[in-house]
Amino acid sequence: MFTDKEAFKEAFVDDLVGKLGKPLEEASIADVYHILGSMVRAQTGKNWANTNLKYKAGREKQVYYFSMEFLIGRLLGNNLLNMGVLEMVRDGLSELGFSLQDVEEEEADAGLGNGGLGRLAACFLDSLASLQYAGHGCGIRYKYGLFEQKIVDGYQVELPDYWLQKDNVWEVRREDKSVEVRFWGRVDIDKVGDKLVFRHKDYEAVRAVPYDVPIIGADRRHVNTLRNWSAESILRPDSALGLEPGTDYHKFLEYKRSVESISEFLYPDDSEYEGKLLRLKQQYFLCSAGLQSILRTFGKLGLPLSELPNKVALHINDTHPTLVIPELMRILMDDRGLEWDEAWNITTRMVSYTNHTILSEALEKWPVNMVRELVPRVYLIIDEINTRFCAELMRRYPGDQNRISQMAIIYDDQVRMAHLAIVGSHSVNGVAALHTDILRKREMRLFDEMYPHRFNNKTNGITHRRWLMHANRDLAGLITDAIGTRWMTHPQEMIGLIKYCEDSSFQQKIAEIKRKNKLRLAEYIKSRHNVTVDPDSIFDVQVKRLHAYKRQLLNILHIMHLYNQIKASPGIDIVPRTFIFAAKAAPSYHLAKRIIKLINTVADIVNRDSDVNGKIRIFFLENYSVSLAEKIIPAADVSEQISTASKEASGTGNMKFMMNGALTIGTMDGANVEMNEMIGNENMFLFGLRAEQVMDYYQYGGYNARGMYNSDSRVKEVLDQLITPGPICCYHQDFEHIYHSLLDNNDEFFVLKDFPSYVETHVEIDRAYRNRSGWLKKSIINIGHSGKFSSDNTISRYASEIWNIRQVPL
Structure with a gap:
């Protein structure tokens, strides 16, 4: 349908009339957006499936980028650009009486992110797909974005950002890929032979349902996945709530509201205890759901768990997804039967961490009691990681209590998430040379002394496809006129403009x-x-x-x-x-x-x-x-x-x-x-x-x-x-x-x-x-x-120096 302009126009009109039952002249801009988006999604589907089949057949190592934010913006124009049909569609719509610019304005900005952290994650996904790497995003499908800002009498007023009010044509609900995430309850510890067995009891179960968004690479054939998780309630006779269908309706409504709040708002207000608790629930929900899905995919390869680090890389974007570390340990030990040392070796070889700040308020800390009550088994694992780490510190630096107090993961009744991320990963990177230098020499100096090869720099980047080729078409065209087209796939060749x-x-x-x-x-x-x-x-x-x-x-x-x-x-x-x-x-x-x-x-x-x-x-x-x-x-x-x-x-x-x-x-x-x-x-x-x-x-x-x-x-x-x-x-x-x-x-x-x-x-x-x-x-x-x-350059360095993944041509 996108082979040439006339074929596109014919397919577009057929789709519009067939699906909406109205002639072209009565179509609204919203109708045009819906039909065009659906056409792009349909065209993408085959390549999406082929990409995943290629990864599975080749047992390719895949990276999963965990982030609480993916500020992806509008996708229509960017997808058309990466498919190589932007100008053809623009001209075709114009001849049908519509402006592509007006159609793009119909799309809501996805409320999945807020600032630079989320925009970086979006640029990285674009570069991973465009460079033909097997790399995917793991996020939360927030019902409401941060907020819609209105200025009233000069003041900021916050309104709900219900970005999903219109259908999101890009996402696909994968109900068959749902998993269960468990909160609260208690942990019973039994001894079976020489082994301790941990059983999580009386927990509150939450259903995590994935919504997948295709991430189309610049070669159009390579399509990776952004998987966003939505929290939904579970009602069944054997549920931890003990609710038989049709009984204790008010209790169920209370539970349902609690569950759905997990994926309701991006960054709920954490100035009070309840807001802090909700943020922690979001973080564990993302980590647990994502890991369960990833390990299920790995299981289809038929390989032993010892091969996990050779086939899966887990990257945590700032400290928010740090619970990936103890949750992976929990799954490997409690669900898969591994001993601590083997599980720890696998975990630390899989996980890498990007630090985005030296601001104290952004270096997350959680009250011990909150973590212990909300995720009791995970807390026990964090406590054990801290115990073993402090023991190692005492062996290396005997008598240096000040060092131990500064470096401990749990200290002063707080769980220090940045410390957990450093100890539980094989790579810690800053995002600019100066920032990494400050981390190594000042803020994280003691950790750098202990792990001298763990810290590295990966200066951030941006995707030139969205921020130049799409946002500034005239400038992109002038660059091409001056130095040819190679800069589009090798952006460093823009240096040729200097002459x-x-x-x-x-x-x-x-x-x-x-x-x-x-x-x-x-x-x-x-x-x-x-x-x-x-x-x-x-x-x-x-x-x-x-x-x-x-x-x-x-x-x-x-x-x-x-x-x-x-x-x-x-x-x-x-x-x-x-x-x-x-x-x-x-x-x-x-x-x-x-x-x-x-x-x-x-x-x-x-x-x-x-x-x-x-x-x-x-x-x-x-x-x-x-x-x-x-x-x-x-x-x-x-x-x-x-x-x-x-x-x-x-x-x-x-x-x-x-x-x-x-x-x-x-x-x-x-x-x-x-x-x-x-x-x-x-x-x-x-x-x-x-x-x-x-x-x-x-x-x-x-x-x-x-x-x-x-x-x-x-x-x-x-x-x-x-x-x-x-x-x-x-x-x-x-x-x-x-x-x-x-x-x-x-x-x-x-x-x-x-x-x-x-x-x-x-x-x-x-x-x-x-x-x-x-x-x-x-x-x-x-x-x-x-x-x-360009984020292409940044991702190439992550791929070779941290994740050890290769390009997978299709």
């Missing part, structure tokens, strides 16, 4: 594409804010999760300073600047939500002030998502990557902007460091403290935020505006919390310390943008070097 960086004709084409993308984004902003945006202004963009360390606050304080300058000197000569923000703040993160209010308050004042005369505009675009990012990133001139040095593990937004020709203003943090090593200081705008300076301040002190406030009149002016009645502070309490977080808490993330450097660097950006040829040269250099950050 055109001073070519005036090529620069002009780059400029035209950027302006076209800016016009498209300006139309979107106009439709949302009813404000005209100057496409010739600098589009200065910061879009990412809103967190204090990412320092959206630094950005808006600088804008306030710029506004103060304009008010003092209305004739000031600056290049017009359009500042664009988009971000969600966690519902319980009150400081972050106040910063959103501040951004919108300043935007409302500035955008209505005639004295500004269009010199600056500010927009906060609500409900940030993958599909919104695809509109924003190709239009950006300046990419704000301004996190406190040492706090951003890697970043992937910085790579997306770079690939689309934006220039970075940033700190030497995360992957910004590696970007700088490739393109040099002259092709990005660096400012602020370095990581070692930040960490020295944390360790030794010496920074005084009030000293900055008292010594820099610009800092004092903008901070006073937060608490002094006036245009910005109409209500005293609105921004008092921000003010005190900076001064009373001594500016934890060095916003004020970096403020002068940040202001000066923005002046440098203004100067640089006036030299259009020089700016475009920098832009082309950034694009040319960005191929190194």
Whole structure:
């Protein structure tokens, strides 16, 4: 049906009339999306089955990527691109009277992820399939995403993100692949001969039902699987609830509600005990269901369990799926009869772990009592792992109690999940060179001393197929015109663009594409804010999760300073600047939500002030998502990557902007460091403290935020505006919390310390943008070097250096 345009059109019309019973002229955009998506799914099915048959026949080693998030975005356009039929379908639909762009807008962004962690997982799945590796995702099928963000009177308001309200044409319910996951209860320990036997009794049983999503590779033939698990209730006479069908109905409803809550919300609020407990239930649910399914697949190979590490790799994306380790031990020992040492050898050879942070609040810890009660057998295994590990520490470092307390998996009535992940895996990787260096030399130094070959770096990457070939088709076409098509499968060959960086004709084409993308984004902003945006202004963009360390606050304080300058000197000569923000703040993160209010308050004042005369505009675009990012990133001139040095593990937004020709203003943090090593200081705008300076301040002190406030009149002016009645502070309490977080808490993330450097660097950006040829040269250099950050390169390194999997041509 996709062999040529005419065949596609004929098949499309036949499907639409046959399935919906309406003529083409009466079809809605929703109808078109449903039929087209169904056609793609049907076309994919045969290749999906063939891929799995190939893996099984060849007994191929397969990697399973466990992640609480897969921020896959919309799949229609990406799937058509990877199938090689995007342009043909676009033209065919156009001739039938429909716009593919409008059809793509009909698809909901999948509510399966939130931030960079989930987007990385999605990019990795795309690269695994496109490079012909046997690699799959293991996640949860959340009924509701994080939340739908609305901005009301400048405040973030959270609404349910019921992304499944419309049918999800991509998923297939596999009821026959369901498994049972058990919570609560008790563990009886019996001795049978010389062996202890552990029996889990009086447990609450949950049915885990998989929904599979095909992940189509760029060769169209290779189709891997994202398996998302949904929690459903079990009612049967022998159930642990002891419920006979039709009896104790209220008790059953209570149980049913408890069960379904497991896969209901992405990241439930964990500020209270019940929310924490639900998060832990989600994590165990994912790990247990995923492992049972994986071991069932392995069992069909007819191989002994000793072969598991040679046929299966398990990767845990951050600490959330760390319970994979004790759960695999439980299955191998309790269900398959292995002894501890053999089970531990198999487990540690199978599991690898990516650390994404050094932020203490992100290094998960769970109360011992919570783990012990919710998953009693798994807790016993964790306790035994900790006992054996501490015994090893005592043998290696006799008398060093301080070391043991720092490294123990269970300490101070808490289970430290990062420690469990390190001890129970064979590989621990950071996600940028700087981040890995900090892990090895500071945060995890004691573990690195004990396991000197376990830590390694794998700098993050992004899929150039979605973020360039799909999101910025004109730029992708220009690259192909310049250097041929090979870069599409070998993205590092984009370096060939460098020879055109001073070519005036090529620069002009780059400029035209950027302006076209800016016009498209300006139309979107106009439709949302009813404000005209100057496409010739600098589009200065910061879009990412809103967190204090990412320092959206630094950005808006600088804008306030710029506004103060304009008010003092209305004739000031600056290049017009359009500042664009988009971000969600966690519902319980009150400081972050106040910063959103501040951004919108300043935007409302500035955008209505005639004295500004269009010199600056500010927009906060609500409900940030993958599909919104695809509109924003190709239009950006300046990419704000301004996190406190040492706090951003890697970043992937910085790579997306770079690939689309934006220039970075940033700190030497995360992957910004590696970007700088490739393109040099002259092709990005660096400012602020370095990581070692930040960490020295944390360790030794010496920074005084009030000293900055008292010594820099610009800092004092903008901070006073937060608490002094006036245009910005109409209500005293609105921004008092921000003010005190900076001064009373001594500016934890060095916003004020970096403020002068940040202001000066923005002046440098203004100067640089006036030299259009020089700016475009920098832009082309950034694009040319960005191929190194393709997730294809990252996955190739994971495959060969961690997972030991090979490509499987079809």
